[in-house]
Amino acid sequence: MPRVILCVLDSFGIGGAPDAADFGDEGANTLLHIATACAEGRGDIESLRSGPLYLPNLDGLGLGCAAHLSCGTLPPGLSDTPLGGRWGVGREVSIGKDTPSGHWEIAGVPVPFAWGYFPQTVPTFPEDLVDKIVAASGVPGILGNRHASGTQIIEAFGDESIATGKPICYTSVDSVFQIAAHEDHFGLERLYELCQTVFEFTAPMKIGRVIARPFVGEAPGAFKRTGNRRDFAIAPPEPTILDRISGEGGQVYAIGKVSDIYAGRGITHKIKAAGNMVLFDRTLEALEMAQDRALIFTNFVDFDTEFGHRRDPAGYAEALEAFDRRLPELIAAMAPDDLVIITADHGNDPTWRGTDHTREQVPILLFSPALSKGTIGLRQVLSDIGETIAHWLGLRPGPHGKSAL
Known part of the structure; x- marks a missing residue:
């Protein structure tokens, strides 16, 4: 009864994107800069929280190793000795550093065109x-x-x-x-x-x-x-992994803003929720209901909207630790042949200038009781995530990307 739980920690970048300079983001690193601020007690961090960033469960799945591979630096508080699972780094090829680009590519469809944008003028709309x-x-x-x-x-x-x-x-x-x-x-x-x-x-x-x-x-x-x-x-221009699963009779649980991102396509169960912990609750509930060959897909939006855009490293750190504390609940609820994938769609360094997303690589953490630990290396396209899901659920390969398993 293979199933996949896909958790997108919205904006949880780990630096190192080779084209970051093209976006004005060379040097941005969401995880490293949060961890460094925590370790050094810089700015508001010291008054709002104390001690290094503490993510033992994510780190045990290889987060520290993925961060080290991505940018060449091990963030303070993390280790390079994972306890289980497989870890790697995802690199986006789509032109944008926005939510649809990252999510479509994760689901197997890199964005094949340039998005339209509004100028930074006042007024800005034509x-x-x-x-x-x-x-x-x-x-x-x-x-x-x-x-x-x-x-x-x-x-x-x-x-x-x-x-x-x-x-x-x-x-x-x-x-x-x-x-x-x-x-x-x-x-x-x-x-x-x-x-x-x-x-x-x-x-x-x-x-x-x-x-x-x-x-x-x-x-x-x-x-x-x-x-x-x-x-x-705007709907994706090609079938995504969501369409492929539902088209084969499988279930797709879209939790949070996921359904909106894909214009409702390929969704069999739409579950609206707000707040990371409520989103986590709905994910566990969906896992209880999900049948064979189901995808449970949750976007944990608070990392981006509440802490990345608001340039709040202390809040971001606490949100990461809150997610990490609940991760054992998810693992305990998994069946022996379930697979959980933890990743992100782009970066949003809360220590960076401005208020917008940052062009970064993202972690890819895979865990299943049926999967041995190891590395999947640097993946050259986020569509490898969608193809990994297809492989795990026994679907035919798609046109973009390659399974990491």
Whole structure:
């Protein structure tokens, strides 16, 4: 009864991408810089937590070895003597350092085109696009219209949005158009409808996603984004491992934002959840329900949205340790022929300049009671992960990548 549990620790990079300089990210290293800050007690780290980064379970599966291979440096607090499992390093070939690029490639489909992006100007969205949105949706205008952090721009424009009925529109260096509006005053379903309208205009521009960012609260300082985020995304251009599994009669449990990333394609069970620990709970519940040849696919988004983008190394460290503490629960729940894969889609170094993703290689940690320990080395394309899943579940090989087993 082989099954696969795929855990994507969103943004958990380990440095070393050979083309990082092309993205302005040469020297970025999410894991190394978090571990170093913890070991040295730098900045806010010392006041928020104490001691070196402690990840005994991830390290036991080869995290330290993967990090060492990726960048040539062993992060403080980690070791180069794994206890079990197989470990390696994943290198992305898709052009972007965004969520869809990393996830599509993990699922066996490298992105074959260049995404569209909005310029770093104020205003950032083309005037004709804004005019189309206003005319088609009936909103009285938009606020923001710039590159921004989601939490910061809601603080800046939230009260005006409530008063005027204008949604807050912003972007980042990713291929994305984000829309924030109040769940009650603007309306959640109305926000989703607006995002669908905007998606119809932006998809031909190869903008990867339009993201609904609902929030609650009545005044600055009390505004808070909710778990009702929804992504309207361009669908992958080829069948992914999700399509291949479900097409063969297998189950695909998409937990968190996974279904949105793949535009719902190949999903048999969609499970929405917010918060890393709730996502972990839903993963364990899916494992209890999953049948033969199932894929349980969870994106642990907090690493990225709560700590990477907000440049919070202490929070990132604590989130990693919280995930690590729960890893034995997952391993204990596995059947003898289950396989768990722990990886990431890109980096987001919380010590780096700016607020955006960083171009990094990622860890690939494999564990099964049926699998001997060892290394899978440096994988030249993240599609090797999808092909490893196909191999484990007995599916035919796909056109991109090669199984690591």
